Amino acid sequence: MTTILQVRDIPAEVVAKLKERAAAQGVSLSAYVRDLLAADAAQESLAETVARIGTRRPVEVTDEEIISAIREGRR
Numbered sequence: 599m600t601t602i603l604q605v606r607d608i609p610a611e612v613v614a615k616l617k618e619r620a621a622a623q624g625v626s627l628s629a630y631v632r633d634l635l636a637a638d639a640a641q642e643s644l645a646e647t648v649a650r651i652g653t654r655r656p657v658e659v660t661d662e663e664i665i666s667a668i669r670e671g672r673r
Contacts, residue, residue: 603635 613627620630642650 616630617627620627623630625633
């Protein structure tokens with residue numbers, strides 16, 4: 599299912615740049631902007647990332663274990 603989205607008050611220079619980029623890819627302005635929005639929506643936001651990480655179980659490791667792993671990796 600799709601819906602119509604109207605965006606107002608876009609500066610002319612922004613629209614011109616978007617049209618230029620759309621033309622360079624051989625797509626319409628609508629298709630180009632639709633792809634931009636879809637890519638942005640698919641990307642996890644910082645807040646979502648922080649929330650996801652917050653659900654993880656803490657890793658318990660000592661400073662000595664970290665130093666040892668670093669040294670081991672250098673060999």
